[in-house]
Amino acid sequence: MANGETTRVRGIAARAGGWSARHRWAAVGIWVLFVVLAMGLGSAAGQVKVKESDQLGGETHTAAKIIEDAGIEEPASETVLIQVRNGSSKATDAGFRDAVDAVMRAVEDTGKATDVTSPYDTRTISKDGRSALVQFDMRGESDTAGERVEPVLKAVEGVQKDHTELRIEEIGGASMMKQYNDAFGDDFQKAEYSAVPVALGILLIAFGALVAALLPVALAITAIMATMGLMGIVSHLQPMDDTASSVMLLVGLAVGVDYCLFYLRREREERAAGRSADAALRIAAATSGRAIIVSGITVCVAMAGMLFTGLATFEAMGLASLMVVAVAMVGSVTVLPALLSLLGERVEKGRIPFLHPDKRRKNGNAAKGNGESRFWGAVLRVVLAKPGVALVVAAGALLAIAAPALGMKTQNLTLDQEFGDSLPIVGTYNRVNDAFPGGSEPAEVVVRAKDINAADVKSALADFRTQAVSSGASRGPVEIKVHDAQNIAFVYVPLVGGSDQDKAGQSLDLLRDKVRPDTLGKVDGVQAPITGQVAGNKDFNDQLIGSVAPVFAFVVVFAFLLMLVSFRSLTIAITSIVLNLLSVGAAYGILVGVFQHGWGASLVGAEGVGAIVTWLPLFLFVILFGLSMDYHVFVVSRIREARLRGRSTKDAIQHGVVTTAGVVTSAAVIMVAVFAIFGTLSMQSMKQMGVGLAAAVLIDATIIRGVLLPAVMALLGERNWYLPRWLNRLPDLTHDESPEPVSPPQPPAVEGERVGV
Template identity: 80%
Template sequence: MGRAGGGPRGIAARAGGWSAQHRWAAVGIWVLFVLLAMVAGSAAGRVELSESDQLSGETTQAARIAKEAGIDEPAGESVLMQARDGSVKATDPAFRKAVDEVMKAVEDTGEVSAVTSPYDSKSLSRDGFSALVQFDVRGDPETAHERIEPVLDAVAGVQDRHKELRIEQIGGASMGKTFEEAFGKDFQRAEYSAVPVALGILLIAFGALVAALLPVLLAITAIMATMGLMGLASHLMPMGDSANSVMLLVGLAVGVDYCLFYLRREREERAAGRDGRTAILIAAATSGRAIVVSGVTVCVAMAGMLFTGIGEFESMGLASLIVVAVAMAGSVTVLPALLSLLGERVEKGRIPFLNRIKRGKNGGNGESRVWTRVLGGVLKRPLVSLLVATGALVAIALPAVGMKTQNFTLDQEFGDSLPIVATYDRLNEAFPGGADPAEVVVKADDINAAPVQQAIADFRERAVSSGASQGPVEVVKHDAENLAFVYVPLVGGSDQDKAEKSLTVLRDEVRPATLGKVDGLEAPITGQVAGSKDFNDQMAGAVAPVFAFVVVFAFGLMLLSFRSLTIAVTSIVLNLLSVGAAYGILTAVFQHGWGASLIGAEGVGAIISWLPLFLFVILFGLSMDYHVFVVSRIREAKLQGRGTREAITHGVVTTAGVVTSAAVIMVAVFAIFGTLSMQSMKQMGIGLAAAVLIDATVIRGVLLPAVMALLGERNWYFPKWLNWLPDLSHEEPAPPVAGRAPHRDDDGHREPVRV
């Protein structure tokens, strides 16, 4: 905070001072920015992430070849036909009659093409009791699920006439429609309920409608602006479907957090007797600076996802980075203007009987009585507190040592809640690998050349003789494009581990011995199993660089922002401990099943493969919100001349209210996603909620003060040989509240400030 009569220094302080002085201009600029971002994004349109943008392995190579050739593979569907009691074989007249009826029924809809009889394609099971009628859905395969309902109705009509048979349709379009109907509204309810939940908690925290609306308003406008900016950014980096959900979660979390930090400090300074302008300037120089440091750190963490090389992750990382930057900018620009305009009216709409932040009590500093008592115990026995809290978190994290990650099968992801999952299992049982065949994209200079045709024939024969497939291996040629698509049902079916072994045989043994002998021929192998394996392999390779990038850059930012090697090291260690505890909870609940029945997660047995890295990046970034805010307040108290332990107590208890409110909002919002039926979303919601809860309580309320109390003056250790680094630390402390006795150590003696 600048001296009386002078302007505050630092980016956040200068921005807050200008905004408070030019209130309407600041609000107008923000509104204009949001509107322009939305209009520009709408005008530019959004480039969606395609399959060829997802990975860098064979899956992407195959998608690229098909895309360059202008071939959009149609959405394939199958009708599984089986005798219910094993009394009717697929070759019996009654069975054949039902097959003919299915073929005619789907053709009459006008929505399908290439209807194939199981007797022509040899799509009969080995036991002779099952058959597959296969066909393609006309039109764009991406929207096939929107046109599949007449076909489903036609198949259901045949089923009604043949009760002795099981006649079930399955395929990409029918599964897409089923999942959208089952879980699309589920997701919408979760997203729409997040804002009311956040508002309700803020009402309890502030006890005033206007004060509660400000954080929500900032978060919503930041999200709106980001939606537009995502459209523009998608022309440089295509956006995946999940980017929206992640952006909404992160945007709501940080938008509310940043506004809470700022508003809480401004109200505290007003309660201490400062005039409105001074209160805003102090908030700008203190909480505003903490927001900038935290925001930049979170942006760095989100940028870590850009190093995975996985399109979906890159789009999530970019979307999250944008919304954090926008929320940070709004917090230090338009928020001071709104607070200046509202003045005391920020207290309007008081709601009785709610626990609200008290003004004019406890010396006007808003210190939490609960946390004052907790901190008293921690600081009285810091070593015991440190050992107990660390031991507890290590014990919680221990199950993560045996964490098993994998992409989920349908029954793992959705359980037995949907009939189509049982159809998927029956199809794989009757036709191993038929539900998700491997797909070999063969590209040659002349697809009809004799050596190429012989190589394809040899591949088909050896795919079966090697044990990788039970057949039938089908070939679809595109003469004009000199391409051929070879479909190979993999032995293992829905068993991911066994199916991947069959895929490895195809890639490493069968292909080199057949297709690999033709010069100039490309033959990448793709498909659901291949995509899962390539994703997991690339994810495993991304872990080390992403972890290193996030940790190193976060360490550097903390070092420069607090000018303390000790603070930088403890920040990283505490955050890693928080993430480890979240991993342990996930593994215990979802892999080992401890308490899984309480949240509907029985029988999963693994963690979805993308979650550990995703959680690390998100949690590492969000944890910095609390850490920077609390440590900034401790450092500020130290600069004002308080003793180390007094500064720790003051910093923790005066931030406890806002940290608790922010954490409760995050936990509540994330927990909403933990109620979804999809196990991957349930794992994400539970993991995020548990980690934030641990971070805001055990880490910030016990471990951080215990560690800082034990370190004492060593908290501010900064080696002389690092003096060449730029100084981004806080320039001046905010003026002390009247009545304090600065420059006293823990024994009441005057103490020099060494920060």
């Protein structure tokens, strides 16, 4: 475009930025009021947690609903393993019996336990006669049993000291909860607290000025605070949980910092090119502001995909993530322009000279390269010189990385897979399962009848107990607890297979498909859903697998449509989807290689896991598909902008990629660093999430956006902008374009004035 031509900056983002800059204090005040009100109302409303009965579908849901409707509070059950260490002693020996009696007395004397049972009464003695289980329930609510179990643990430890020839160890819901909280309770808090300083440090390096670095972090934190309040209000319609809060914090920090980074970098770039503060702000609003809105809506759509799973935890995560992205997006295009207008040159305060010497020339000319990256400039010259070769090499490398994903094995991780040797209770868990297969995680049959003590019901319960063992689904003992007042009985069935989930799953199927229909199923009016750890995992997996297709279809189709109306190009919409899928595939391949096959597993502390946690692939797809759009929209918007200003397609690609490389790199480094923090946690599921997210973002910001995208666009040439005539009626959301930067500063523009070039 020749110098002297003008263009009007238009669109929602430009108008929002213009209003915000003109009404600076009002914009800031409204934002602060919104954050305070959201937090206050959320605190007053309180947060409704996801109920156990809503966690899953299938029989697990039915069983939990029966228990909930009956008002039965299942206590936290505990078990003490008493086992011969060496020698030929048996559970029938006098010394062994003395130890059992001592354990029962010690547990009862704490006053924290009830229904303490002897293994000689319940027949919980192992087949080889060398192990026995003392079982009891914790008094009080099961959710807080971990806070009250310590005296019982100490009492059991005291008995162990008096009987060194035996192994005496406690395991159960309460003791596992306590050990987990003691070992890892602060892990999440440490990771969350360290994420903000890490992001701030990287931004300080990127901008070289303290005030400029603080702005993105401040925006992200206020967006997270407001969303926490909104979660309390919304939880009365869609219950929330702690997992949703952690994911919301991760996503909020990532997109909040990214959006502010995009906006601030463009504003500084325009000012460095010689524009007035007002004109630079208007151009940043029209360009980066528009990219933020397009990206934000796309991310929100991707997060909404989790609402199709039918799983309460996923629905909570999706809604919480969607809200924080929407809040961060609105804040970026409203309060940020006001803050930049208020600060003016003071945004450069706290400058660190050795990090970023002022590159603006003293004679007023623009900085060389207009903020272009020399490294990516060199890479782009190679890519654009031979785009075909670059495409084949980069795509081939990513396909090779993604290849292991074809053999992905997913499962709910067992205790030893999740924690390895980091928890002493893992050893106890394995010893109980070896001696009593399935004993630590029995199937639980919740039987409801009109009269639980009716003769036909009692007979069916007895038959079920007998056939559960004779069918091979269990080796027993099968325990029955009856609640007369509620006409409900609980049947506890140790499953053959124990911690081997595949074999335990086969035993569960045998109970559900054969034993139950042949016994309890023949009594009219009896409900007998089967729940428990193994059943819960199976029902979760079945529901998750059933939701994969609709979630994938929803996210891909709506992302495609958003790209189509945002860029009015069928080609760009298609390539954006293909590149994002390739990025996600590569992340899957890395996960499988590291955590399933063990390639480099020692580097991240993941030896011996052997599987990917079931929920992760779908979760990663939704999160990564959304976050990847940040970079894609930002880079392609800049390329399209340059193309509409008269540059050739090849030149526009060069200009768009190298001028956005700095901000994309900074944003990616922040995301990778934050996600990598979660990759350091002890839980393998969190480690897999952190490693998967960090690897995908790194690949996306480098190979995808720096090599594949420009190579594909260079090969397509003018076909990048192809839109069939029959699609011309689509809404036009592409009008927020800016003029080329100029060298001499421009006078401050007023509302409705054209900005000269």
